[in-house]
Amino acid sequence: MRKFNFERIFEPKVALPLITLIATLFRLVPLRYKYLFGYDPYFHLTYIEESLKAGYWINFYHLANAPWGVLMERSWHPLGFYATPVYIWKFLKIFGVSLYDAFRITPVIFGVLTIIFFYLAMLNFYGKKEAFFSAFFLAVMFGHVFRSMANYYRGDNYMLFWYSVALFGVSLALKKTRRVWRCKRFAFYLIPAFASGVASIFWGAYYPIFVFLLGNAVFLAIGAFISEKKEYFKDATALTISTVFGALIANYLGKKFRYGTLGYNKWLGKKLVGMLNIESNYINDAYLLLHIKYLVPLALMLILFAFVITKKVVKNKKIRFFVFISVLILGSVLLFNKLELVLYAFERIGYFVEKPVLETRRPTINDLFVAFGVTIFLVPFYILRFRNFKVVDFMMLGMIFPTLFMLSFWTRFLFIASMAVSFMSGVGLVSFYEAVKSKVNGRKALTLSLCLLVLIPGISAVLGLERTYKEKPLINDYWVRALIWLKGNTNENDVVLAWWDYGAWIEYYARRRTVAQMYPHKNVARYLVGNLSDKWLMSLGVDYVIVSYDTVLKFGAILDTANVSKEGYFLIILPLVSKVGVLVFQQEQYTIIARPGERWNILINTGTAAFSPKEAFLEYKNSIIKLNIMAKNTADAYVYLNLNYDYAVLMSEKTFNTTLAKLLFTDEYPKSYQIVYSDGGYIKIFKFNYSSSIE
Template identity: 55%
Template sequence: MALPLIATIALIFRLIPLRFKYMLGYDPYFHLAYIREALKAGEWFNFLTIAGGPWGYQVHNFHPLGLWMTPAYVYKLLSIFGVSLYDAFRITPVIFGVLTVIFFYLALLKLYDEKRAFFASLFLAVSFGHVFRSMANYYRGDNYMLFLYSLALLGTALALKTRRSRRYRKLAFYLVPALASGFASIFWQAYYPIFIFLLANSLFLAVGAFLLKKDKYMLDSLCLALSTALGALMANYLAGSFGYGMLGYNRWLGKKVAEKLSLEFGLIKDVYLLVHLKYLLPLGLAFIVLLLILGRFVKSGKVRLGILSVLALLGVLIIFARFEALKDLSTGFGIFKEAPIQETRPSGFSDLWGAFSIGLFLAPLFFLRFTPRKVKVYDFLLLGLIIPSIYMIKTWTRFLFIGSMGIALMAGIGLMELYELPKLEGRKGMALTLVLLVLLPITDASLGFQRAWEERPRMNGAWENALVWLENNSNGNDIVMAWWDYGHWVTYYSRRSPVAQGSPNRGVARYYIGRLDENWAGGLGVDYVIVSYYDFLKFGAIVETANVKGDYGMVVLPLLSSSGAFIFQKEGYSIVAKPGETWEVLINVNGQTLAPVEAYIEYGEKVERLNTGPSKFDAYVYMNLNYGYAVLMNGEAFNTTLARLFIKPEEPYELAYSDGGIVKILRLRHPNVIVKKTGGKVLLEFENATGTGLGIWGYLDNGTQVFKKWYPVKGLEEFELPGNMNGSVVVRYTYVQGKKVLDRGIFRMP
């Protein structure tokens, strides 16, 4: 009964977000957009032209193909039951999240007993740290990696429990971690932790065997370590078909890290796999063999412990002496120093509590097992998961998910160790059982359920309406400017190419605060600019990303009352606006009363400037009565492009779409290229045809440039693309006037 109960609980927790129409976060929309386009095209093509504007996006330089193929095959399987692609995609994370919990339970059941397996798996099933990235409506690649590690752990447990006399079966079980680690490479670009976990498992297994004088497990340690070699070779081979990880030879980060570590690519075309096979694995094997040899001569437990301490210190020194650049590992080798995001900051207590709740405090109890009477080699084996997990959790909040298995393992087993510690009988024993085995798990589950229930989609009807409108009222090759958070939404709903998506973009940030102008945007081919109420809420992040000096002040205040006067208030700020021929608008900032220089009000379909009289204070107000909020700004914030476009757009911008105060879309009027595909021909029409030259670049789907030519187009209103472009399937164009870029874009050939 334990396994069905655990699986049911895991399933319920992960299905909670399915009650929403929209998916959580931003990234899932990009993944689903690519799957949709690939299924429509009938192939897993590389060059996606509705992302990465105006250059396009080469998908094979992002994640390996398995990340997108899996939901597609889930859809094909479930479509016979009428399940849509959208719903199949939404439930795919749940399938692998629940399977992770199941395999985790089976592995611990083999290594320990039903009680410890049950509670450890229960903590994983309800841990928000694991639920968050394995629940419906939120699709991420690390879910596959942890699933495959749970399978590898089960294979390892089965191998350890197989008698040595059945050596072929034992070796077959060690193929499971090899295959699991190899296949992990086709689902997620940062799959490398599975190799770290498995190699660490093998090393700590050897340590346990050495300290506990269980020499028979040394062979298991060697087999597990060698399985990672097979997995690494398999990952390297599969990368040729499915795409390389983020440290691959053809990825900018892979090239950068290889240079820092003084590595050269050859047969092995991935930095981590190269380091693993050339350095980490040989050192690990040497360590295991050395312990095996020393175990035959050194019998004293204290001496063995001393030897281990020296060898461990020596190993760390050797690794960091050879690879000094590893000191930058915690910052992703510096890639997130300039533009950190929420996922790449160190975990604080609130992050840990939100992810693990009570399990966080139970986890240290796992080490109660490390007494001479209780400790087993399996406890050491699991340190290979626990110790790297703790380091990863400390480093980035993104790794809370990957570390959730280690924390759940410690919490579940630690709970049982605490329960079995005292010898209480009668009522005291019953009370202890009730508190430890009933109340604590229920409380932990309740907290995890609450966190999962509180998650809300950022996407909403206002955004969907605006972006669908954009798809229906713009050209297929138009480029869109939006804050980077919303770029994936533009790709999915509008099927247009955004300038920024997936990561912070300093240029876009500087554009929104006015440090870059419409000429810069036009040079990127931007045809539409999106501004929104949510940009006001993220104004601080925009300024921080722009990394410029300035005194920008902006506060968004909700409407509290509209009886007699409109009152907006929030944390020390308030705005009171009394209607009249001359509006009386008063601002209160921490007890100081001010009058605005300018005040605007939006109601219905109009934005009007109010007659408020003169003011000597540096304060500006925008009030939206359609949605009940106000924005208080100083002059520097009011004069940003973001505020101006939202409140009072001027030439060369034209308001194209507005829902009255949530999302607005402006058209940037500039000499524009419109791509039309008719009768087997591709025509480039010039709107406001002031250009003198047109550059055409043709590419194969793999990104190889096969065509490049400039054409004089002065006085022309259209240009027919040449028929012979050396097999180009994707075309980039640049429309210029002299040396000034007027428009850019990208499109796929018919």
């Protein structure tokens, strides 16, 4: 029997198929669920289906932002974002694949392709081991899996894919060092030009690809400056110029496929152009104009300066490094004036400001560990590369630094950061292994290999798979049944109001117009809190209002969105834990003990005090009643008991008097509301009666 050679696994003909298989399997795990994940994918799929029904890509989308509708070219992604799943479906439908399933697997296709191109780029930049571990970590890392897995269609997946293609193009140019390729190799820089330009039609916020490539070019020049490898200055210049062609391609495609988030016809683009006082008759995107007019010239000046002083002035490496640091600081100060205006503009219009949305809050240490697992502990080992560095080690800092900057703002950037983290972890792991291996032998060497090259990647894979397996759709059968009922029992032009998270669900399953979807809606929050009257509903032509159990779970976010003080508001949901003799509901230190009878005896224990509620309501089967309770030592507390779903709600008087609580927990709502659908305490649909409201 032939002895197994562990090194064979790093051979590209073994490594690439293995990593591709692992990446695919990880991302197909969510297919065991029939529903899509999150909220946004339902909005995108609805728009695709409505466009296919119309026979063209509709611009006026009537289901969103009721009663006015929305112009897609001014609000949402370019057409490539919507067309890609359609073309995949047209190709796969000969095998019986539906549009719905094609939409579900599209993220997997581009997520896996990202890993393949990333592997090939790392193979050209470094070697077999670095390529294997960098790509393997990206394949199993939940931070990347999450937004490239089945059932979760997101646009940043496309941006990272096109950046991996661009990076592969750069790697080809840098690899072809033989004399025969001396001039021909620069043709490979057309690949990043093409990739960055085409990326613009796949995601509205595609701009980081330009930042990364320009950063790669600048730091490539820095590496050439410090290492005295002057030939790389040409590469840095070529890569910088390639981003200009990419920007021009993006600007041209924007006219045909719609512009990105900072396009001249988008509200954000208009505000940014006005605040920065930049304009052009040809470039119709604020970032592209900023890129061509300021960032590229600055990058070329830095490259030229580094080249001149390397050739004519500075010969000592330490002095070169000192000069580099000084110039970098000076350049940063000069650039800061413009960037300060950019950041100020974003803050003024609400970007990079923490909102009551999960993916737009600053990441915590736990977020980093969930996204990256044990690989975050390998990142510092990347520094070992600079003991005997290659120019490409500096070049990759052009991606790493902007990524870290983005990561400091929003958790949604964990996905984009996953490539930088997997790169540093993979290269750092191999660097550490090579550094230590030379100092040990025999069994110690075997143990070292098992720990570093097997155990750590294995733990990373287990953590990534475990977290991926835990992910579940947010929508459930309760919602789908309610929305199918809504579709079959209401008019096509009816307007529905619900918390903004659920707007896309309503549009997809019920095909009804929604007041709020995709973004926090301050007035919807104010309405649910009770700060807006029925007149506001009438001004929007609202026909139905939906409240639900999961809306209650977002009560804190509702208060934040409404921008009201939380003083006096209190709400906690307690699951039923016992039915023996009495009903016991418990959550944390709070307990509700309810003894049924002609007069219910309800005792609330907070851990520091015990008292009875002022009022209590019970929902069971198809009815909701106000309970006759024994009022002893009452406090500012109201209780809702649900025996259909076995939970209770403890709330303060201020919370009890909100519109949300009145509609969901009581039968004491105004006559203008008529309950038309209830599943006994999870979802309730009310018809808004205009004549009763006027009376």
